[in-house]
Amino acid sequence: MxxxxxxxPYVIWIIGGTLIPLALMLYYGLTDGEGSFTLSNILAIGxxxxxxxxxxxxxxxxVSTLICFLLAFPIAVLLRRVKRAKGLIIFLFLLPMWMNxxxxxMAWQVLLEKGGVINSIISWLGFEKLRLINTPGAVIMGMVxxxxxxxxxxxxxxxxxxxxxxxxxxxxxxxxxxxxxxKVVLPLSVPGIVSGITMxxxxxxxxFVISNMLGGGKIYLIGNIIEQEFTxxxxxxxxxxxxxxxxxxILISMLFIAKFDKDxxxxxxx
Amino acid sequence: xNNTKMxxxxxxxxxxxxxxxxxxMLCTMLSACSSSGDDEDTATVGENGVVYVYNYGDxxxxxxxxxxxxxxxxxxxxxxxxxxxxxxxxxxSSSVKYDVVGAGDYMVEKMIQNDLLSEINHDNVPNFKYASxxxxxxxxxxxxxxxxxxxxxxxxxxxxxxxxNIPDGEITLWxxxxxxxxYDDIMMMDSLRDGLMIPLKxxxxxxxxxxxxxxxxxxxxxxxxxxxxxxxATDAIRDLLLNESANIGVIYSGEAIYCQExxxxxxxxxPEEGSNxxxxxxxxxxxxxxxxxxxxxxxxxxxxxxALKTYEYLHYGTPNVEAEKMIAELYPEDFExxxxxxxxxxxxxxxxxxxxxxxxxxxxxxxxxxxxAS
Numbered sequence: 125m126x127x128x129x130x131x132x133p134y135v136i137w138i139i140g141g142t143l144i145p146l147a148l149m150l151y152y153g154l155t156d157g158e159g160s161f162t163l164s165n166i167l168a169i170g171x172x173x174x175x176x177x178x179x180x181x182x183x184x185x186x187v188s189t190l191i192c193f194l195l196a197f198p199i200a201v202l203l204r205r206v207k208r209a210k211g212l213i214i215f216l217f218l219l220p221m222w223m224n225x226x227x228x229x230m231a232w233q234v235l236l237e238k239g240g241v242i243n244s245i246i247s248w249l250g251f252e253k254l255r256l257i258n259t260p261g262a263v264i265m266g267m268v269x270x271x272x273x274x275x276x277x278x279x280x281x282x283x284x285x286x287x288x289x290x291x292x293x294x295x296x297x298x299x300x301x302x303x304x305x306x307k308v309v310l311p312l313s314v315p316g317i318v319s320g321i322t323m324x325x326x327x328x329x330x331x332f333v334i335s336n337m338l339g340g341g342k343i344y345l346i347g348n349i350i351e352q353e354f355t356x357x358x359x360x361x362x363x364x365x366x367x368x369x370x371x372x373x374i375l376i377s378m379l380f381i382a383k384f385d386k387d388x389x390x391x392x393x394x
Numbered sequence: 395x396n397n398t399k400m401x402x403x404x405x406x407x408x409x410x411x412x413x414x415x416x417x418x419m420l421c422t423m424l425s426a427c428s429s430s431g432d433d434e435d436t437a438t439v440g441e442n443g444v445v446y447v448y449n450y451g452d453x454x455x456x457x458x459x460x461x462x463x464x465x466x467x468x469x470x471x472x473x474x475x476x477x478x479x480x481x482x483x484x485x486x487s488s489s490v491k492y493d494v495v496g497a498g499d500y501m502v503e504k505m506i507q508n509d510l511l512s513e514i515n516h517d518n519v520p521n522f523k524y525a526s527x528x529x530x531x532x533x534x535x536x537x538x539x540x541x542x543x544x545x546x547x548x549x550x551x552x553x554x555x556x557x558x559n560i561p562d563g564e565i566t567l568w569x570x571x572x573x574x575x576x577y578d579d580i581m582m583m584d585s586l587r588d589g590l591m592i593p594l595k596x597x598x599x600x601x602x603x604x605x606x607x608x609x610x611x612x613x614x615x616x617x618x619x620x621x622x623x624x625x626x627a628t629d630a631i632r633d634l635l636l637n638e639s640a641n642i643g644v645i646y647s648g649e650a651i652y653c654q655e656x657x658x659x660x661x662x663x664x665p666e667e668g669s670n671x672x673x674x675x676x677x678x679x680x681x682x683x684x685x686x687x688x689x690x691x692x693x694x695x696x697x698x699x700x701a702l703k704t705y706e707y708l709h710y711g712t713p714n715v716e717a718e719k720m721i722a723e724l725y726p727e728d729f730e731x732x733x734x735x736x737x738x739x740x741x742x743x744x745x746x747x748x749x750x751x752x753x754x755x756x757x758x759x760x761x762x763x764x765x766x767a768s
Contacts, residue, residue: 157752173767238578238624239637255578258625341584341626344767352766355479356586357759 152364165365174349174366181345184260184335185328188267192275192324193317195268199276200283200313201305214280218273229266229337236262236338258340266334267324274323282316283309314388318381326374346370442467445687448481449496450474450674455707462694468687485510488681494688499536499673500587502543503749511542512678518689519544521696528741529713532673535746543675544692547710549647550671550736550744551588552664554632556641556657568665569596571642572615577622581634581643584626586762587747588670589616592644595667601745604754613761617768635660646672650733651709662733668743673713709734 156162168174199217203210220228235241236257243253256262286309294304332347346366353363447454451474459470473492475481478501484490486508497505505511516522522544529545537543555565564570571580571592583589591601593615599608624640625631631643632653645653650662676692678685694700698716705712705721711734712718721728728734750758 173763177767237634237637237639239634239639340624341766342620342623349763349767352763355477357763358479358482358755359759 149364149367152360153368154365156361165362166369168362168365169369174346177344177349178346180343181329181347184264184267184345185325188264188271188328189321189325191264191268192272193320195272196275196279196320197317200280201309203280204283204286217276221273225270226333228270229334232262232266232269233257233337257338258342260343262338263335263343266338267328267331270334271324271328275320278316278319278323279313280316282313286312311388315385318385322378322381325377329374330370443684443687444469444471445494445684445691446490446492447472447494447691448475448484448492451476453496453708455703458700458703461700462691466690466694468690485679488679491681491683492679493682493684494691495677495679496546496674497543497677499675500747500749502675502677503536505677506537506542507749510680512680512682512685513541514544514678514692515689518686519693519696521693524696524698524701524714524716526713526715526718529673532671532746536748543677544696545673545675545713546695547704547708548671548673548713549710550664551591551644551646551669552650552662552733554635554643554645554650554653554660554662556635556638557659557661559638559641562661565642565663566666568592568667572619572622574622576642578624579641580623581625581627581631581640582623583644584628586758588644590758590762591670595665595669601670602748602750604750604757606757609757609761613765616765620768647733648708648710654731654733662731664732664736664740666740668740668745671741671744671746673746
């Protein structure tokens with residue numbers, strides 16, 4: 125009984141925060157403006173504009189996830205050996221997250237605009253101003269900056285859990301530094317890497333704020349299309365339909381990753 | 395046996411209690427949402443009641459609100475939205491019962507068609523006699539006879555450029571924005587109607603066309619220009635012009651004034667192909683519960699001294715002829731500025747946006763998306 129009573133707030137939370145909205149989305153996504161059943165909102169993902177936005181989103185999200193990984197993994201490996209200021213270093217990585225993410229993205233605008241800080245310095249030094257903002261590069265920059273902590277934390281947790289004796293054993297058996305990193309540390313931290321990838325890839329795939337703010341309205345991701353359908357387009361049905369497609373997409377990638385994760389764990393067990 | 399039965403009955407009872415608690419919590423949650431307006435009502439009602447105003451943020455001088463409250467004893471509750479598109483579902487679902495709503499011209503049309511507005515009793519708005527001829531004429535297009543709406547402000551869409559970097563008078567046409575020499579120096583509007591209005595005007599079409607061929611050509615023209623454009627934005631354009639991130643921007647006339655106050659080298663052009671002239675109006679939703687107070691509000695806004703204060707605060711065109719006369723006396727230089735008082739021959743080429751209906755909206759949406767995703 126006690127347990128059930130304790131679970132009541134969460135039951136309400138799940139009903140109000142997950143199930144009802146999900147049901148509403150399914151309703152909108154699977155009906156047309158008149159309320160009759162249709163699959164056209166789902167199939168609309170195949171239209172050239174939507175498909176292109178989806179592919180752009182996939183590409184930018186994949187690149188940012190990769191960059192996040194390439195930044196986070198070496199840090200985690202290095203931090204494993206740091207003894208004293210480790211907590212402080214992790215804290216410093218997380219510190220920007222104390223600020224609102226819109227503000228942080230706006231700060232990048234201020235830095236990257238043609239009349240912004242970086243270009244002012246460049247032109248003061250006598251060089252030609254660069255086109256920094258409103259490019260795919262700027263959007264990737266924003267994604268990496270905003271989502272890096274989500275990659276760093278799980279990888280760092282996984283790496284720091286690997287017992288020192290494990291790597292020492294590898295060294296004793298004659299493994300080189302590189303071999304230890306790639307053949308021992310990397311496979312053992314796969315669970316952390318997997319959750320890091322999910323936590324970066326999924327928000328990066330669906331973002332519309334970053335692409336709006338740093339893409340100058342020229343970079344159109346699937347998230348932007350969905351947002352536009354709900355706001356300007358006034359076509360909630362299509363917006364909901366495309367959101368369902370995105371959810372399926374994310375679900376599939378998570379199942380894929382979970383399977384990969386499990387396979388690796390089994391391999392390690394053997 | 396007996397024992398276990400008792401326990402299970404007991405737990406069934408508890409389960410039912412739990413269920414009842416959940417249901418009652420859900421109910422209070424729901425009713426809290428729907429009646430939040432009423433709660434405010436009793437908490438902060440003025441001596442002559444209350445008026446719920448729903449409008450753009452920072453679109454009424456706070457002094458004017460204070461004066462209204464003081465003079466009428468009506469408490470003003472001012473809620474804000476960012477776009478008309480955001481406002482519409484709130485009104486159409488009547489989830490909040492606002493008394494007076496600021497709506498753009500095309501939105502007035504849409505709300506009339508969907509039977510969301512209540513007729514304004516002109517007897518209660520005697521100050522409407524100050525409305526200018528020009529406003530009344532344009533109003534014929536979206537609300538003949540001003541039955542449902544009364545203009546609050548008006549303005550145009552034009553081009554603002556930095557005359558330190560672009561020679562004065564070099565830009566007079568929309569089509570100038572397609573010139574290669576302005577590469578990476580142009581900022582365009584990131585909004586569907588304004589965005590497509592520009593190429594439609596260049597092509598000599600109405601910005602209310604429902605001809606798919608014309609809309610498609612307009613979208614192609616935007617795609618052609620995309621490479622030259624620094625950024626598609628709305629609110630950010632004025633700041634980026636001021637910090638010289640780019641030298642040319644499509645802008646609302648009121649925003650142009652804001653820029654000129656900071657930097658007098660900013661020149662506004664109302665392009666010769668014609669443009670959009672827009673009116674923001676006051677309307678009263680069907681569900682309004684304080685209709686007379688809403689009419690008092692509108693009447694107050696039409697009082698010449700209040701219209702003048704509004705002009706001084708917002709620097710948008712005023713529909714009020716008496717206020718215009720005062721402006722001519724107080725600020726004669728404003729009449730030289732095309733952002734404030736454009737040439738009448740150019741105004742004649744301007745159009746208001748019309749609500750085009752769901753089908754045509756879908757066509758615009760389709761080609762806008764094609765352009766955006768290109």
